[in-house]
Amino acid sequence: MTLPEELVQELNAAAREDGVPLSRLISSAAEWELRRRIGRQVVAEWQAEQGVFTPEELAAARAEMATADAEALAANRSTAA
Structure with missing residues (x-):
């Protein structure tokens, strides 16, 4: 699989920000797309x-x-608090 370098950099930054491995971020996005389809x-x-x-x-x-x-969203806020 080949991705544009800029996209890979943005995905890496997003994964670091969320504290998850890049592979998890990408697999979550792929699963979301398949569920949407x-x-x-x-x-x-x-x-x-x-x-x-x-x-x-x-x-x-x-x-x-x-x-x-x-x-x-309200449930997530109360759980995080």
Whole structure:
């Protein structure tokens, strides 16, 4: 695998900042991308069977995700304190 040198330098800096090995940082990013691809496939299959999401359904999903994100951030802050 070949990566641009600037990207490798930035990844090394990010790994040092997070206190993790570079390989862990890269594998986490790769796993995230694969999960995202699977999610897109699941959504495409569902929409092929059920129809495209309506604007209302998308808005409701975004609101639910925002709430979940806010709750996760609050939980992380209280755990770190």
